[in-house]
Each structure stands twice: as C-alpha cells, then as structure tokens.
Amino acid sequence: MVSEIRLFTEPDNLQKAQHYQAVLSSRLVDVNIDVIEQLNARFLRLNPELALCVDKQGLWLSANGMKMQPDWKAESARLKRASLKSEMIARACNLAEKPNLIDATAGLGHDSLLMAYLGAQVTLIERHPILFTLLEDSKRQNEHDPFLAKVVERINLVFSDSAAYLQQQIQQDHHFDVIYLDPMFPQRDQNQQAIKKQAQVKKQMQLLHLLLPEDGEMDLGDDLLELAIQLAKRVIVKRPRLAVYLAERTPDHQWLGDACRFDAYFSK
Numbered sequence: 001m002v003s004e005i006r007l008f009t010e011p012d013n014l015q016k017a018q019h020y021q022a023v024l025s026s027r028l029v030d031v032n033i034d035v036i037e038q039l040n041a042r043f044l045r046l047n048p049e050l051a052l053c054v055d056k057q058g059l060w061l062s063a064n065g066m067k068m069q070p071d072w073k074a075e076s077a078r079l080k081r082a083s084l085k086s087e088m089i090a091r092a093c094n095l096a097e098k099p100n101l102i103d104a105t106a107g108l109g110h111d112s113l114l115m116a117y118l119g120a121q122v123t124l125i126e127r128h129p130i131l132f133t134l135l136e137d138s139k140r141q142n143e144h145d146p147f148l149a150k151v152v153e154r155i156n157l158v159f160s161d162s163a164a165y166l167q168q169q170i171q172q173d174h175h176f177d178v179i180y181l182d183p184m185f186p187q188r189d190q191n192q193q194a195i196k197k198q199a200q201v202k203k204q205m206q207l208l209h210l211l212l213p214e215d216g217e218m219d220l221g222d223d224l225l226e227l228a229i230q231l232a233k234r235v236i237v238k239r240p241r242l243a244v245y246l247a248e249r250t251p252d253h254q255w256l257g258d259a260c261r262f263d264a265y266f267s268k
C-alpha cells in the first residue's frame with residue numbers, strides 16, 4: 001500500500017493541501033507537498049508519476065496526465081436516469097426493500113451512491129487511506145448539494161479492512177440485509193470481451209489500478225465472501241461477465257449484464 005506520495009498544489013491552495021497532509025498522516029501516509037506555479041494539464045503530462053493534487057475542487061489523484069476524484073456530482077445525471085426497474089444492481093441487491101447494506105469494497109463509492117439513491121442505507125468500507133480520504137472529501141462536498149444531500153445522508157463511511165470489520169460484526173451478533181462485494185479483479189485475467197471494453201476503460205479505473213497495483217499480491221477478496229455469508233441474508237458479488245467465481249464458490253443465482261454480472265449467495 002502507498003505510504004509516501006507527492007502532492008502538487010498552487011500557492012492559493014497550500015492551506016487546504018496542508019489539511020489533507022495532516023489527515024493522510026493520521027492514516028500513515030507521508031505526503032510531501034510541492035507548491036508549483038500552475039497546476040494545469042501540461043504540468044500533469046510532464047509529471048506522469050502517481051501523485052495527489054489539491055485545487056479549488058479539493059483532492060485529486062493524478063497519473064499519466066490524468067486526474068481523478070470520485071466526483072459524485074458528475075454521477076447525478078446517471079442517478080436521475082436510474083430506477084429500481086432499470087438497474088440490474090437494484091434487482092440483485094433487492095433495493096426495493098430499502099435494505100440495510102454494507103458495501104465492503106467501497107472504491108470510489110459509485111455503486112453505493114446509486115444504491116443509496118435507490119433507497120438503501122449504505123455503510124461503505126474502504127481500507128486504502130488515499131481512497132478513503134477521497135471518499136470522505138466527496139461526501140463532505142455533497143452534504144449540501146440540492147440533489148445529492150438526501151442521498152449522502154444515507155451513506156456512512158468506515159475506514160477499515162473489511163475482513164476485520166465483518167469479523168467484529170459477527171462477534172457482536174449483528175446482521176445485515178445485504179452485503180455487496182466488488183473486489184479488484186486483475187486486468188490481465190479478464191476475458192477478451194472485457195479486455196476490448198478495457199481499451200476505453202474509464203480513466204478512473206486506470207488510476208485505481210495504478211493505486212492498487214497488480215504485483216502478484218493483489219488481494220482478490222476471496223476471504224470476504226465466507227464472512228459476508230455469515231452476516232447477511234443476501235450477499236451480492238460484482239464480477240466481470242466471464243470471471244471465475246469469488247472464492248470458487250458457485251452462486252445461488254446470477255444476473256448477467258454486457259460487461260459484468262452479479263452473483264448472489266442467499267442464507268439458507
């Protein structure tokens with residue numbers, strides 16, 4: 001996991017950058033701030049290594065001339081088109097019942113944002129300190145957004161490893177309606193069809209893969225499935241369409257989409 005990273009900012013945003021530096025330091029990430037004259041596209045192209053940036057829109061991750069943040073506001077248009085009927089994730093997670101749901105692999109929080117919009121009460125768990133800080137920033141920025149405020153109210157963020165979090169919930173005899181898992185899947189192992197789609201893969205996913213490198217030690221989340229099954233009536237696993245089953249466990253039901261599928265495990 002990244003424990004040291006550069007952060008670029010312009011003089012006007014130095015104070016904000018120092019705030020993120022302190023937050024990340026409390027999460028054991030050393031941030032070295034570089035104050036530069038102009039944080040623009042040219043600068044990012046000339047500095048392609050993985051880094052953080054702070055501008056007036058807050059904290060960003062940057063690499064290879066791109067920058068990204070969860071940007072929940074940009075998801076609003078997609079949310080406005082979404083409905084319980086049209087979204088496969090809504091059927092898989094039974095969102096019509098307004099479940100109490102744990103998303104144990106939060107990432108950028110986009111799936112959870114959609115599930116919260118469609119009525120779920122969502123606890124998002126993320127263990128990566130930089131991703132968690134980006135998520136926290138997104139939540140804070142949208143708490144007063146006229147469209148997203150109500151959605152964000154249903155989102156609770158937890159900075160933790162999910163295996164530890166789920167074990168703790170089991171010990172406390174807690175139960176949940178749904179646990180949702182979308183662990184990283186190695187790009188190199190994806191099927192041909194998925195690889196074709198990957199050619200246009202969103203820059204967000206490309207940057208996620210840089211932050212969570214596939215160095216042979218990538219945690220594929222197999223251990224989470226068994227824990228989740230002990231805690232929830234329904235466990236939903238998002239996978240690339242032709243990927244192997246999580247933990248090699250055959251699901252009880254599947255919903256198939258063009259690029260991905262949802263595998264369901266129901267408690268007996």
Ligand SMILES: C[S@@+](CC[C@H](N)C(=O)[O-])C[C@H]1O[C@@H](n2cnc3c(N)ncnc32)[C@H](O)[C@@H]1O
Nearest residue numbers: 105106107108109110111126127161162182184
């Ligand atoms: C593919 S991304 C999830 C994308 C997410 N569904 C979205 O809509 O943005 C997987 C995320 O799960 C996180 N993750 C994987 N295993 C985890 C664990 N055991 N505990 C907490 N977070 C975990 C990774 O750090 C990564 O951010």
